[in-house]
Amino acid sequence: MVQKKVLKVALLGLGTVGTGVYKVLRNQETEMMHKLGCEVKIVKILVRNLEKAAKKVEDSSILTNDWESIVSDPQIDLVIELMGGLSPAKEYITQALEAGKHVVTANKDLVAVAGKELLDTAQEHKVDFLFEAAVAGGIPIIRPLKQCLAGNHITEVMGIVNGTTNFILTKMTQEGMEFQEALDLATELGYAEADPTADIEGLDAGRKVAILASVAFHSRVVFGDVAIEGITKITATDIRYAKEMGCTIKLLGVTRNTEDGIEAYVNPMLIPSDHPLASVNDSYNAVFVHGDAVEDAMFFGRGAGELPTASAVVGDVFDIARNIQFNCCTRISCTCYKDFPIKKMEDTYNSYYLRLQAEDRCGVLAELTKIFAENQVSISEIVQKKTRSNGLAEIVVITSRVREGDFQTAVKFIRELKRVEKISALLRVYQK
Amino acid sequence: MVQKKVLKVALLGLGTVGTGVYKVLRNQETEMMHKLGCEVKIVKILVRNLEKAAKKVEDSSILTNDWESIVSDPQIDLVIELMGGLSPAKEYITQALEAGKHVVTANKDLVAVAGKELLDTAQEHKVDFLFEAAVAGGIPIIRPLKQCLAGNHITEVMGIVNGTTNFILTKMTQEGMEFQEALDLATELGYAEADPTADIEGLDAGRKVAILASVAFHSRVVFGDVAIEGITKITATDIRYAKEMGCTIKLLGVTRNTEDGIEAYVNPMLIPSDHPLASVNDSYNAVFVHGDAVEDAMFFGRGAGELPTASAVVGDVFDIARNIQFNCCTRISCTCYKDFPIKKMEDTYNSYYLRLQAEDRCGVLAELTKIFAENQVSISEIVQKKTRSNGLAEIVVITSRVREGDFQTAVKFIRELKRVEKISALLRVYQK
Structure with a gap:
């Protein structure tokens, strides 16, 4: 057992989730030594606007806008990437891994297109690359699939993996709103971003489906493999008709491992109102898994938000801290050892x-x-x-x-x- | 990385879950090398009746009724205990751990009273002792609490953790049956054992609550700490009245970490019919977790049964296989580093x-x-x-x-x- 007493961490980005991670790590200060046998300490935070960020942290001397000062610092063991987007996130993560630093990310856009490449780079440099927060926010799903359910042949993973659209559909269902009215409300309440395209067109859900499929079926599925349709055309009329037929309309991400290949798609679907997913409302997410041994299992919770997403990020950071203590990094890395074809829609x-x-x-x-x-x-x-x-x-x-x-x-x-x-x-x- | 190519396993007991583990390990034969870098092979099965057991396995030469031949065999790396009950399960597990063998168990009776002692023995001999299957069958909950949600202060864990009583209450709710009628049906369908006491009196749920509380709050809670009440006094009248008040009656296990100590109890409770647990029916289980970061999360699935429980057992076995490969056993062992008082009911x-x-x-x-x-x-x-x-x-x-x-x-x-x-x-x- 390596007795490393302080694990030094750099945070990239201090937006919603970054601030959440900062808070959660502080809340765990007195617990860490007992839980992990070491302390996890944020020593640098990369931000764009130093002045704005200074208001969010106690010691503003840890703020920097210079990536070089992080990647070249041999004292930094782990980088938490929370900037989002493809670039420069990908370059930063790659450089961090190449410099022998472990990386934790919540970046679904990136993992859904470059997951394999990044996991390979991590493996090559014997460091960990974890991304529990990239799918369904605070809900534990990647680790349960890779570990708890490892004794299964998983045949299906499906669920509600976008909170914004679930909020909109819930309002349309419960209050008879039309799409635009519900979207306006979601924007007003902060559930939808200024540009809601990635959510309402199903792109965000599609990225999560790609990641879930890759992990569940041990075969790489990327964003471009997922057939995607959003909820912009859903009307209150269809929701009412669905209800008359005993169904609820939900934006579902579905991926199946079938004999002739992997199916992966996102689209608004009718599901029976007595299905457990039908009562997953507002901004909640839920993921259903079917395996040959476990049968049906469901994981439910907050799919986004400052602290729930930070919960998943910090779970990954703590896991790496334990790996470092026990000198067993890359204990679980890329699990895509198969190569199934993707079925056409x-x-x-x-x-x-x-x-x-x-x-x-x-x-x-x-x-x-x-x-x-x-x-x-x-x-x-x-x-x-x-x-x-x-x-x-x-x-x-x-x-x-x-x-x-x-x-x-x-x-x-x-x-x-x-x-x-x-x-x-x-x-x-x-x-x- | 230790290149151990075959992990040799002994199974204690070939009842429902034992048979399930046997099947699940066979179903994973072609996957293991890819997933784990080694093969997991059952080399001995301890049974009472050799003749009866012979019908369940392909090669009956691995059957034995001699525990000594297992514990003294230095070739055996891991023991899976599925006999249930306190004795001789406790003696066997202790001897196995002392002999340097890892142990996986589904034995809630034992873990709920002697968990600390067994974890300490494992730690002392640098081997793993895992028990995911002891709580809520196939549902991943122990590992999510210890790893994925490690960044949280968990304040409450509650849920439906006994399938037999949930089946009975579902029948009483949906079909207006009285308790005895529903119990008879459960017995007929194999959901209740010949002696249903442990289920209907809430003892089985109480054991699971003790284990969940210990893991979630990092403070030991044993079976005797849990205030327990069963469902034998519930009548169709109360279920009807509850319904009139917008509630459903469920046997809930509840444990809370409060400022003045830990609360832990099992009893039939009214919950609002729109609560996600209210629609968890039949023999399904579901566990709700509240943490300061993740907020609410729920884990739902099969709480018992041959293959679902085996799914959890094999998840643990595979985790140990990975630990052995990476020489990091006891990476996560006992996490009870606190000592909170237990509140009186x-x-x-x-x-x-x-x-x-x-x-x-x-x-x-x-x-x-x-x-x-x-x-x-x-x-x-x-x-x-x-x-x-x-x-x-x-x-x-x-x-x-x-x-x-x-x-x-x-x-x-x-x-x-x-x-x-x-x-x-x-x-x-x-x-x-």
Whole structure:
């Protein structure tokens, strides 16, 4: 056992999560020696604006805007990267690893595209690279997958991994708001960023799905492999219709390890209202895991926020502190020892919800059902909702579990029907 | 890195969980080398009945009924104890640890009373002693508490940690069954054992609460410290009344780290029906954790069963395999470095539900409220349900959050009232 009494840490970034990490480490000061056998001390913080940052820390002499002074300091054992974005985060992390420093990050954008490269660099330099906070904030999920559930063949990981969109959908569901109104409220309350694109278009969730899939299936999945659709087209009408059918609409990230490859997608889906995920509301996140031994397990909690995300970061830092004490760094590093193909979205199987406006005349339903039949799409439910004042009937179709490609072909033909005015919504229905 | 290519394991017991571990290790055969850098091989299985056991394994030559042949075999690195009960499990585990063998167990009875002693013995002999499967079956909870959430001061752990009683209460809630009927069904379906005492009286849940409290609060809590009440007195009437008040009755294990000591108890409680635990049904378990950084987190899954429990056992075995490879055993051992007092149940604060039968005459309510007032018990709700055919009125009282001792004194006086025929139910109401 190496008796290192102080683990010296540099923090990159002092935004929301950075400030959280600073606070959590202070709150743990009296515990560390007992928990870890050493002290963890922030000795430098890289910030852009020294003056602004000075208000957030007790000793402003640890602030710097000079990365070189951190990476070249042999006293610094560990770097916590919380700047976000691809660059210069990637360069900084790479340089830190190459300098023999351990790295902890919450940067999902980066891990979802360059996880393998960074883990390889860490391995090469015999240091740890951990990223529990990159997925689902404070919720323990990476370590449970890599350790607690290591005795399983995981076949599915799915869940709600974006708090902003879950808040918006919750408001739409519970209070009948339309999308824009709910987004405005989320912005007002600080749940949505000034530019909400990454959240509402599903990109943020897609990054997390890529990371979860890689860890769960031991096979690399990157951001570009994930088929992504956001929630901007969801209307209060669809949420109401879903409710009438005993379902709730959630933005789900789904990844499955199937015989012919890995499926990975993010999109708004109908799930039965008695499914545990249906009652995960507001900005909460939850991840469902199915394994051949554990069956179903779910992990629920705060998917973002200052202290919850810092909880995950500090858990990683403490783990590395223990590894250093026991001289066993890289004990668990990259676990992608397989190389499965990624399935195209058109080859996945789902049940679908289609809402359209058509002329209210007999014959339309016959045309629709004919197109579906010709494309191997069997229908599970078809409801003519009502005739609108404009003389158009609203029709909702729920299909059985069918191939996406076949369904999309059918939809293409339906769009061309003269009597079909408009396809108002096309959603998937979650089925196990 | 120690290049040990085969980790040799002895299994003690080939009952439900033992058979599960056997299967899960076989299912992981092709994965192990990649995941762990070594193979994990069961080389001996201790059983009582060799003939019966022979039907469950491929190679019956690994079966033995001779413990000595296992503990004295220097080739065996790790012992998985799945016999259950205190003796001889404790002696076997102690001897194995003293012989330098790592031990994994699912034995909550033992860990809840002798956890510290066994962890100390392991530490002394520089071997690992892990018990993830002892709490909530397949659900990862011990490792998340010790690692992922290590940056938190955990203030509360509570949840549904017994599947049998949760199945019974679910049937009573959803189908209006009385306790005995639901217990009979649980027995018929294999959810309850022939002697269901440990489950229905809350003892099994109490053991898990002791272990969870010790791990979460870094301070030893043993089985005898937990105040325990089972579900045998719950009636369909109370479940119905609870529902009318927007609540569900669940057998909850609760432990809190408060300023004046640790609270630890198991009892049937009313929780709001919109609380995530209220929809954890059938034999599922779920554990809620509150920490100063992570806020609320919940872990949900199968709390028992062949393969789910084996999932947790094998997770521990794989962790030890990694520790052996990296020569870092005891990296995380006993984490009880504090010594908090245990609070008496009478000093805890809760809200209470009291149902009683009294003479249907004016004056009774006045007598009741006077006694409550004299004992510092303030009432939040009082409902006279109806007059029964026997001329007795049924009264339900919900108190505010009050001291248990004060409430129990009030109840003692109420019992003595001439006009009170019977106290039919006394339950606690979960409040954060």
